[in-house]
Amino acid sequence: MARSRRDPAPRWTAVFLLWTALCCLFVPAVMVKHENFKTCDQSGFCRRNRQFADTAAATSSWSSPYTVDPTTIAFKDGELHATVVKTLQDGVQNVELPLTVTFLDSGVARVTLDETKRQKGDITLRHDSKARKERYNEAGKWTLVGGLKVADGAALSEKAEQGYTKVFYGDGSKHQAIIRHAPFGIEFQRDGETQVKFNERGLLNLEHWRSKIEKPAEEKKDGEEEKKEEEKKEEAAGEDESTWWDETFGGNTDSKPRGPEAVALDITFPGYEHVFGIPEHATRLSLKTTRGGDGAYSEPYRLYNADVFEYEMDSPMTLYGAIPFMQAHRKGSTVGVFWLNAAETWVDVVKAKSTANPLSLGTKGHTDTQTHWISESGLLDVFVFLGPTPQDLTRQYGELTGYTAMPQSFAIAYHQCRWNYVTDEDVKDVDRKFDKHKIPYDVIWLDIEYTQEKKYFTWDPLTFVNPDTMGKQLDKSQRKLVVIIDPHIKNTNDYPVIDELKKKDLAVKNKDGNQYEGWCWPGSSMWIDCFNPAAISWWKGLFKYDSFKGTLPNTFIWNDMNEPSVFNGPETTMPKDNIHFGGWEHRDVHNVNGMTFHNATYQAISERKKGELRRPFVLTRSFYSGSQRSAAMWTGDNLAEWSHLEASLPMILNQGISGFPFAGADVGGFFGNPSKELLTRWYQAGIYYPFFRGHAHIDTRRREPYVPGAPYTEIITQALRLRYQLLPAWYTAFREAHTTGAPIVRPNFYVHPEDERGFAIDDQLYIGSTGLLAKPVTKEGATSVDVYLADDQPYYDFFDYTLYQGSGTHTVPAPLEKIPLLMQGGNIIPRRDRPRRSSGLMKFDPFTLVVVLDKDGAAKGELYIDDGETFDYETGAYIHRRFAFDGKRNVLTSTNAVPVGAKATAKLEAYLKSMNKVRVEKVIIVGAPKTWKGKTEAIVMEEGAKESARKKTIAMEFHSGSGKSADWAIVRDPKVGIGRGWKIDFS
Numbered sequence: 005m006a007r008s009r010r011d012p013a014p015r016w017t018a019v020f021l022l023w024t025a026l027c028c029l030f031v032p033a034v035m036v037k038h039e040n041f042k043t044c045d046q047s048g049f050c051r052r053n054r055q056f057a058d059t060a061a062a063t064s065s066w067s068s069p070y071t072v073d074p075t076t077i078a079f080k081d082g083e084l085h086a087t088v089v090k091t092l093q094d095g096v097q098n099v100e101l102p103l104t105v106t107f108l109d110s111g112v113a114r115v116t117l118d119e120t121k122r123q124k125g126d127i128t129l130r131h132d133s134k135a136r137k138e139r140y141n142e143a144g145k146w147t148l149v150g151g152l153k154v155a156d157g158a159a160l161s162e163k164a165e166q167g168y169t170k171v172f173y174g175d176g177s178k179h180q181a182i183i184r185h186a187p188f189g190i191e192f193q194r195d196g197e198t199q200v201k202f203n204e205r206g207l208l209n210l211e212h213w214r215s216k217i218e219k220p221a222e223e224k225k226d227g228e229e230e231k232k233e234e235e236k237k238e239e240a241a242g243e244d245e246s247t248w249w250d251e252t253f254g255g256n257t258d259s260k261p262r263g264p265e266a267v268a269l270d271i272t273f274p275g276y277e278h279v280f281g282i283p284e285h286a287t288r289l290s291l292k293t294t295r296g297g298d299g300a301y302s303e304p305y306r307l308y309n310a311d312v313f314e315y316e317m318d319s320p321m322t323l324y325g326a327i328p329f330m331q332a333h334r335k336g337s338t339v340g341v342f343w344l345n346a347a348e349t350w351v352d353v354v355k356a357k358s359t360a361n362p363l364s365l366g367t368k369g370h371t372d373t374q375t376h377w378i379s380e381s382g383l384l385d386v387f388v389f390l391g392p393t394p395q396d397l398t399r400q401y402g403e404l405t406g407y408t409a410m411p412q413s414f415a416i417a418y419h420q421c422r423w424n425y426v427t428d429e430d431v432k433d434v435d436r437k438f439d440k441h442k443i444p445y446d447v448i449w450l451d452i453e454y455t456q457e458k459k460y461f462t463w464d465p466l467t468f469v470n471p472d473t474m475g476k477q478l479d480k481s482q483r484k485l486v487v488i489i490d491p492h493i494k495n496t497n498d499y500p501v502i503d504e505l506k507k508k509d510l511a512v513k514n515k516d517g518n519q520y521e522g523w524c525w526p527g528s529s530m531w532i533d534c535f536n537p538a539a540i541s542w543w544k545g546l547f548k549y550d551s552f553k554g555t556l557p558n559t560f561i562w563n564d565m566n567e568p569s570v571f572n573g574p575e576t577t578m579p580k581d582n583i584h585f586g587g588w589e590h591r592d593v594h595n596v597n598g599m600t601f602h603n604a605t606y607q608a609i610s611e612r613k614k615g616e617l618r619r620p621f622v623l624t625r626s627f628y629s630g631s632q633r634s635a636a637m638w639t640g641d642n643l644a645e646w647s648h649l650e651a652s653l654p655m656i657l658n659q660g661i662s663g664f665p666f667a668g669a670d671v672g673g674f675f676g677n678p679s680k681e682l683l684t685r686w687y688q689a690g691i692y693y694p695f696f697r698g699h700a701h702i703d704t705r706r707r708e709p710y711v712p713g714a715p716y717t718e719i720i721t722q723a724l725r726l727r728y729q730l731l732p733a734w735y736t737a738f739r740e741a742h743t744t745g746a747p748i749v750r751p752n753f754y755v756h757p758e759d760e761r762g763f764a765i766d767d768q769l770y771i772g773s774t775g776l777l778a779k780p781v782t783k784e785g786a787t788s789v790d791v792y793l794a795d796d797q798p799y800y801d802f803f804d805y806t807l808y809q810g811s812g813t814h815t816v817p818a819p820l821e822k823i824p825l826l827m828q829g830g831n832i833i834p835r836r837d838r839p840r841r842s843s844g845l846m847k848f849d850p851f852t853l854v855v856v857l858d859k860d861g862a863a864k865g866e867l868y869i870d871d872g873e874t875f876d877y878e879t880g881a882y883i884h885r886r887f888a889f890d891g892k893r894n895v896l897t898s899t900n901a902v903p904v905g906a907k908a909t910a911k912l913e914a915y916l917k918s919m920n921k922v923r924v925e926k927v928i929i930v931g932a933p934k935t936w937k938g939k940t941e942a943i944v945m946e947e948g949a950k951e952s953a954r955k956k957t958i959a960m961e962f963h964s965g966s967g968k969s970a971d972w973a974i975v976r977d978p979k980v981g982i983g984r985g986w987k988i989d990f991s
């Protein structure tokens with residue numbers, strides 16, 4: 005089995021060392037095993053629905069067989085109910101599908117379609133299955149946390165129109181849903197203009213339950229001809245039964261006890277040329293089309309969380325996580341849909357261009373993006389967002405699924421990982437080496453080899469003899485340890501964790517109702533079923549300090565393999581007919597499964613002993629909408645190749661706009677040994693990942709930043725220091741994400757939604773609202789990069805203040821030692837400039853403010869800080885300042901950004917007291933006016949200071965820039981508190 009290659013001997017033996025060394029010499033060419041994963045054609049429901057789409061497109065008289073029964077329409081309290089009738093082929097029988105359209109206070113609409121017969125449980129399952137009979141209707145239970153207040157103002161249109169029902173909703177009733185009765189379809193309009201259309205192409209397809217009509221065996225044998233005839237007839241009628249029942253792939257048979265039950269819909273975005281989102285795929289930000297042709301994919305984007313070993317670039321293949329949220333963008337408008345379904349899902353994307361008619365003036369050509377969503381089971385449940393800005397979309401999606409958790413401050417600093425640090429002494433040694441080389445880092449990680457024979461919650465007694473001492477050494481410099489805990493539990497004797505899992509009956513079941521057994525790192529394993537509340541309670545107990553001995557308050561958790569990865573399972577995961585708590589089939593819940601696991605871990609480490617409530621840190625590989633509330637993610641097993649470095653940027657940007665911004669990629673590349681240049685460039689890019697971790701496969705050579713030597717180590721150290729210097733800006737960006745859903749790193753279209761030329765740009769990024777614009781080098785041997793500027797503000801090089809101005813592309817020098825980073829005029833950037841060993845040691849360091857003036861001489865910015873560890877910020881214990889430079893009066897002010905009327909709690913008082921001495925130590929004005937030349941003083945006024953100190957004069961230096969670099973001024977140590985109000989007058 006291919007997997008065993010990754011599973012070395014449990015001990016660190018001489019043989020293993022030799023083997024590792026050999027592996028390092030011969031790095032095999034790696035490529036995903038396509039044959040292990042289904043194509044759409046090999047996935048019955050995807051194939052059927054694509055065929056359905058092809059038939060519809062090829063039939064000029066195609067009419068969708070779904071109609072709204074007008075007599076059933078009822079509208080009350082912001083909700084419309086009706087019955088949609090599906091007319092079957094015989095034209096006589098009908099299937100009833102209850103429709104609900106809910107108009108939410110936020111201006112979002114939600115459309116659900118169910119199946120009456122299955123709601124009532126009035127169906128028979130095949131194979132004596134014990135699975136639930138309803139369509140899966142609990143994806144929202146794991147995903148939605150708010151934003152569901154129904155709109156008071158939504159109202160049916162007074163004007164009765166034959167064949168349509170219209171509802172006005174949204175702020176100022178600007179939105180309108182036009183429900184067409186026959187065939188059923190919905191148009192969503194904003195200000196009278198259609199933005200989103202359901203079932204325009206007639207591809208709605210809710211496969212209703214039907215019983216299998218077994219054909220008599222003899223007939224099958226001697227009636228081959230007859231059978232073929234039959235199939236032909238069925239196909240002509242769109243009823244090809246060949247993929248309805250038991251399906252086999254790669255030697256695994258899925259018993260499909262409910263038969264075909266897919267749900268599919270076409271969703272069109274008229275006039276929208278770009279669609280973004282639906283991670284996780286190794287693709288560009290602006291999604292390519294999927295129906296073949298030049299440069300296009302021929303497979304739909306697949307969302308089926310899977311451990312795709314050695315995944316490939318530029319592909320719609322599925323990866324580890326799924327967020328079925330898509331945004332369509334054009335100049336002046338962003339709209340979107342959230343397809344709330346936890347089953348395997350495929351999405352086709354097509355662009356339909358209409359060319360301008362040269363004879364009719366004023367008619368412009370435009371592009372519609374047509375999408376086709378296909379899920380294997382569950383309800384049809386879709387949210388529609390009408391924007392109009394990208395910010396509206398991320399905010400409203402965040403209201404529904406939650407905003408990203410506020411991390412502990414260490415979690416956004418640098419993490420050092422590899423598979424594996426092999427002993428506790430090894431960990432301590434790496435820790436000391438970082439210090440010796442004066443390289444900052446915050447967290448060191450332990451992969452699976454720390455355990456005794458892959459039994460989680462144990463330590464290998466031979467290699468990790470004193471985990472306690474190891475943890476304490478890290479704590480001396482406020483560093484942390486992250487250990488891996490996977491969801492598969494070794495099925496062995498003499499391991500209390502598996503004994504309890506079995507005894508308490510908390511594992512996922514197979515189709516026959518017995519505890520499911522499969523194969524993963526430990527060999528035979530069982531999987532905790534976190535859909536079961538009792539399993540979560542039990543899981544929480546396992547992390548208590550007195551249970552998981554050797555862990556300390558500075559130990560945090562990594563959840564890997566939670567797709568779940570099952571080495572001998574179909575497509576490396578669990579059989580779809582496995583059964584979870586509540587009787588749901590794995591098929592129904594597959595994509596939320598990983599999230600239930602990392603949620604349980606989050607709960608477990610929130611309070612590991614009574615009263616010790618701290619923000620957890622959990623890294624997950626598998627994710628779904630809502631994962632952002634409790635975890636960070638990374639893009640899994642990438643390769644030490646330039647193409648993977650390049651791909652990491654659009655992937656991380658996409659995570660950001662899809663509501664899960666705490667994202668990163670393995671710095672250096674997981675498989676293979678990066679060249680020193682690649683490693684260096686990867687660190688220079690990695691400092692812009694919200695989650696910043698170096699990681700490497702067990703077969704690779706050591707590559708900690710101190711390993712490559714001169715000049716690389718020094719250059720990498722500078723990059724790391726830059727990340728640490730900018731931690732205040734990063735933390736402020738996290739705060740914004742936590743309160744508004746805005747991405748932490750942002751693509752061009754999000755920051756400049758009107759700039760059409762920049763919509764597809766995905767290789768440069770803005771950090772939060774700071775105006776910092778980074779363009780990482782991702783090409784071997786590059787000595788410069790082209791940075792695209794969307795506006796005509798001045799942009800200054802972060803290091804030497806070289807000016808770049810004018811919308812368009814600018815060439816910025818980028819020799820190896822240089823990180824291309826620009827500051828957009830108009831922003832004030834908070835920094836902490838003193839190099840330290842870890843972020844914890846910077847807690848009381850002074851701040852530097854870099855005021856970057858815009859073309860009118862003004863700037864503004866923000867800083868958010870709190871204790872970086874507890875939940876006290878939730879009750880107001882934080883500092884949030886707003887800085888503004890008034891270009892007319894030449895005055896810089898710091899004012900309170902905390903909402904007026906916020907309570908002054910004891911915790912806030914205590915926090916402010918602890919920060920009382922923390923001050924601003926430098927203010928740098930970039931692009932300082934020429935008129936300041938010769939000035940040597942500025943005046944500082946601080947609120948609350950003693951009368952004598954209220955107004956003081958401080959020295960100011962003015963520096964004339966040379967060549968293309970800007971003039972700048974600096975005041976040192978204005979002695980103003982970071983938590984207080986103050987003014988500096990430069991006039």
Ligand code: NOJ
Nearest residue numbers: 423451452564625640641
């Ligand atoms: C797979 C993960 O993606 C990788 O990061 C990790 O090192 C291995 N599992 C071993 O735990």
